[in-house]
Amino acid sequence: MRRITEVFGGRRNLLFSGLLLALLFILLLDLFFVHHIFSPFVYFYLCFALVIVFYGIYPLYVSRRLTRYYWDRTKRHHLAVIGLVFIIFLVAVAIFGPFLTQDPTKVDFPNKNLPPVGFSAEQSTYDRTTGQFITRETPGTWLHPLGTDDKGRDMLAMLVSGTRISLQVGLMATLIAIFIGLIMGVVSAYLGGWADNALMRFTDIMMTFPFFLLLVFIVFIFGPSLWFIILAIGLTGWTGTARLVRSESLSLRTRDFIMASKSLGASDRRIVFHHLIPNVLSSVIVIATLSIPGVILAEAALSFIGLGDPTVTSWGLVLQAGQRSLETAWWIAVEPGIMLFLTVLAFNFLGDGVRDAFDPRSQV
């Protein structure tokens, strides 16, 4: 038992791998025998949650002193705290919101183009009895607090659904990109020589691809599924991380503690996973936080030009639908726009705060 634990590098890793395997097993069972009780997304989330709990919350809980230190440093940035609060709110909305709101796809033509509560807009409706169009002021109702779109769908429900989509894309694509970038960077720096050269030239090639064009191309070939969009963004967005991690690992590699750890008998694998990666993790967290908004915007942009997944109600899709009726029903385009704006801003603020907290060079 102890030997198995040693191979995995500790009890925590063992438990994590075990749970991951169990999850995979259930997924296979679901795919081939029970037939799709949950969507594959659910499994991905559970995976994600496992990673967060085992390698995010658990270490933070164990070293409470360090947690408090980082929190104190992040707290000094008021904007970062506001950003964090907003992000927590978004996550809560994404998880629980869809159960509380109406069906975002339910079409209700009589109630189309309703303005948000507190606003009113001129609406021309066809009066059956007179056979004429009547223009009248329609006030917003509490039944649709944020109004409805040109097909009578509830804006609030659509925005909540969009929150879920945006966070899904943002978190998962970033996770994939960060993971690839981290491994590429550390391995490249640690091995050095021709391996370093090969990996970095590959990174250069990836960097020269016009990212958005590639995205459009992939969507065009494989069809506009949210999965492919996430994978495409994740598989192309790791280059910056790889470069940064490599340069940081290169300078770490020459530090005495790596030599000291070698002199105590640590293997290469142990040095990479136990000494190099934990040291670059703080910058990786910063890049991750700062790259999420970019990914969210990329997905919105794809949806906006009509290459997004048409089966999910994302912010970009609503925005695109709203721009046609900007003159008569401004809220349809403005509301998802505001949400995008606030989300991107919140992640950027948080990223700045986290960077200042993690970067010892910026000590005030």
Add this chain to the structure above:
Amino acid sequence: MATNNTILQVSELKTYFFTRLGVVRAVDGVSFGLRQGECLCLVGESGCGKTATALSILRLVDSPPGQIVGGEIKYHNENLLRSTGARLRQIRGNRIAMIFQDPQSSLNPVLTVGEQIMEPIRLHLKLGHRQARDKALSLMKQVGIPQSAERMAYFPHQLSGGMKQRVMIAAALSCNPEILIADEPTTALDTTIKAQILDIFRELKQQMNMSILFITHDLGTVAGIADRIIVMYGGRIAEAGSTLDIFDQPKHPYTWGLLNCLPTIAERREKLSPIPGMIPSLIDPPEGCIFHPRCQWRMSVCQQAKPPEYVISGEHIAACYLYQKAPASAGL
């Protein structure tokens, strides 16, 4: 001259660094033996090959640019220069441990002190978490870290330099190594802490019968703990002998120079006299004896050939043509 209790025998070790400017002969034919329970000191100026010698023993010389090009390092009849990576990892930290100069940078900033002391314990002794923790606690007590249970959870930046060096020593001692290589362990510390750390080494030697290879540039530090001293210059041994030999009857002009640099209380000196000149470039060393450009006693022969090691008496040897009439030794 390998006696029975010699546990580490270095013979004709040559470690070169192949840089863009040329080949740096950092260690150029160094031979010595380390015995069970003795403290052997390597003394010399910066850049004389002390650290390169120590790193070569554990095969930790960065390659490229460094490479051990010749010689033999025998640890209990096993030539470490021929050992596989896996075997070396078994020896490092377990049988031969090393302590580095700067405790500030030798500890991983993101791991707790406890984790770092426990690392070699878990790597080599295969203890469970609980036992490893207990062992780490007792080690911390042994090296004099107060409130050790609480300090286990500290990060390196929360400890002072002396405490950090104690942590390094605790980690190096964790598997009861036979040989402890200490590369300038007191250089980065202030004087009072230095004395305390030296006390720890003295205890280790006496109580655990550990062999210590102590590397320093400071003859004053050496006097208190060394059994034997090797004075290195330019990648070669200048003089070697017991502590008494070196301090009472130094033979090599370089050793005279080093001793003249030491302040003494007994004699009243107006000024300390430094050795004139600079340490030579090891890429393009002077012909003959490397020390001859700085030597007041140089003779014409010094500029032509490298001096062999002459036996002065017993273990006392000096690589200097001043002792040409004495028989040449086969190496200490």
